Structure formats: structure tokens, C-alpha cells
Amino acid sequence: MARKKQYIEEEVIAKAMNLFWRNGYENTSMQMLEKEMGINKFSIYSSFGNKHGVFIASLNAYKVKINSIFDKFKSAKNGVADIKQFFYDSVAINDEPGSQKGCLVTSTYNEFAVKEDEMVKAEMNSFMDNLKEIIIEKLKMDGSKDEDTVLKQANFLLLAKHGLAAASRVNTRKEMEDYIEMTFESI
Numbered sequence: 001m002a003r004k005k006q007y008i009e010e011e012v013i014a015k016a017m018n019l020f021w022r023n024g025y026e027n028t029s030m031q032m033l034e035k036e037m038g039i040n041k042f043s044i045y046s047s048f049g050n051k052h053g054v055f056i057a058s059l060n061a062y063k064v065k066i067n068s069i070f071d072k073f074k075s076a077k078n079g080v081a082d083i084k085q086f087f088y089d090s091v092a093i094n095d096e097p098g099s100q101k102g103c104l105v106t107s108t109y110n111e112f113a114v115k116e117d118e119m120v121k122a123e124m125n126s127f128m129d130n131l132k133e134i135i136i137e138k139l140k141m142d143g144s145k146d147e148d149t150v151l152k153q154a155n156f157l158l159l160a161k162h163g164l165a166a167a168s169r170v171n172t173r174k175e176m177e178d179y180i181e182m183t184f185e186s187i
Contacts, residue, residue, distance in 0.1 A: 012037040017058035021100040079141035103165035
């Protein structure tokens with residue numbers, strides 16, 4: 001007879017997500033996961049397969065966490081102003097209880113850029129492609145921009161968002177706000 005789980009998966013994954021968010025994938029050991037999640041290795045392997053399985057579940061939990069920001073961004077109708085607000089909202093999530101500094105997706109994107117992990121790369125590429133599509137959609141609301149300008153600005157803003165995510169780990173709120181304001185002066 002199978003044993004009943006003595007934990008709630010969403011709760012332990014939220015703990016693992018924060019651990020990966022703080023340390024990255026490579027710098028997070030199974031022992032650290034065991035301690036942070038409050039469950040033993042057998043339970044981790046039974047529920048998630050391995051560290052990689054916990055990580056994929058953590059990425060999915062992060063997407064759920066930031067879904068409200070993306071939904072707001074997708075449904076907004078003010079073009080460039082919406083992109084700017086998305087930048088501000090992305091920084092504000094760092095102030096929510098239980099959040100870490102920076103962006104788990106950006107950190108993962110950077111960490112896995114040179115790794116041969118097709119599953120994680122596919123997740124990251126899907127996320128980044130989706131973000132870029134939304135940015136393009138918002139930029140196209142300004143009918144004076146041609147396709148080439150829209151694409152160049154979308155690429156610039158995607159890279160600026162990466163920079164903002166990295167900066168939010170160490171820079172002050174004022175520095176990040178100045179960065180956002182300066183970024184949008186040229187758009």
C-alpha cells in the first residue's frame with residue numbers, strides 16, 4: 001500500500017523555487033532541497049523524480065507566480081506605456097513577501113545558455129518568445145513605426161528587461177527606476 005504524502009506539493013515546490021531563485025540550479029544541492037523543502041530525498045524522488053524534476057516544477061510555479069503581471073501586460077491597450085509599466089511591475093514583484101531579488105527566468109536563461117538541457121532551454125525560449133511577441137504587439141500600436149524599427153526596439157527592450165532583472169538583485173529601487181526611465185526615453 002502506498003504511503004500518503006505528508007506534505008502539500010505546491011508548498012514544498014514554492015520553497016524549492018525560492019532556493020533555486022537564490023542560488024541557481026548548479027549551486028543547489030539535493031541536501032539543500034531536502035532541508036528547504038522539509039521533506040526527505042525519498043519523497044523528493046518519489047514526487048519529482050530528481051533535482052531536475054524539482055527544478056522544472058519550480059519554473060512552472062514561478063510562471064504561475066508572475067502570471068498576473070503577464071495577464072495585465074497582455075490585456076493592456078496603451079502601447080509603449082504598457083511595456084514601461086511591465087518593467088515597473090517586474091521590479092515591484094521583488095517586494096512581495098517570499099520573493100527573491102531578480103528574476104528566476106532570467107537567471108535560468110543565463111545559467112542554461114551553454115548547457116545541453118533541451119527541456120529547460122525549451123521552457124526559457126518559450127517564455128522569452130512570448131515576452132517578445134507581447135512587446136512587439138505593444139510597439140505596433142504606434143502606427144508610425146515600421147516593421148524594422150519595431151523589431152529593433154523589441155530586441156532592445158528584451159535585452160533591457162534582462163538587464164533590469166539582473167540589476168534588481170543588487171541595485172537600489174531609485175537606480176532601477178532611473179534605468180527604466182532612461183530606457184524609455186529612446187523608445
